[in-house]
Amino acid sequence: MSIIINLDVMMAKRKMSLNELSERINLTLSNISNLKTGKAKAIRFSTLDSICKALDCQPGDILEFRE
Structure with missing residues (x-):
């Protein structure tokens, strides 16, 4: 079982940087x-x-299941 995280894809689609997301959700870099x-x-x-x-x-845009 493998869960793939497509966070980088969604961040690119929204043109959001790691720093900006970190600030918006109050989570460390x-x-x-x-x-x-x-x-x-x-x-x-x-x-x-x-x-x-x-x-x-x-x-589902962020998490994906692949066998």
């Missing part, structure tokens, strides 16, 4: 970077909610 690079092992629903609001997207 290192935590967002870990999500963006796929190094994170988990994500809180509250964080996912904040990211979706900031990027005006759905959770």
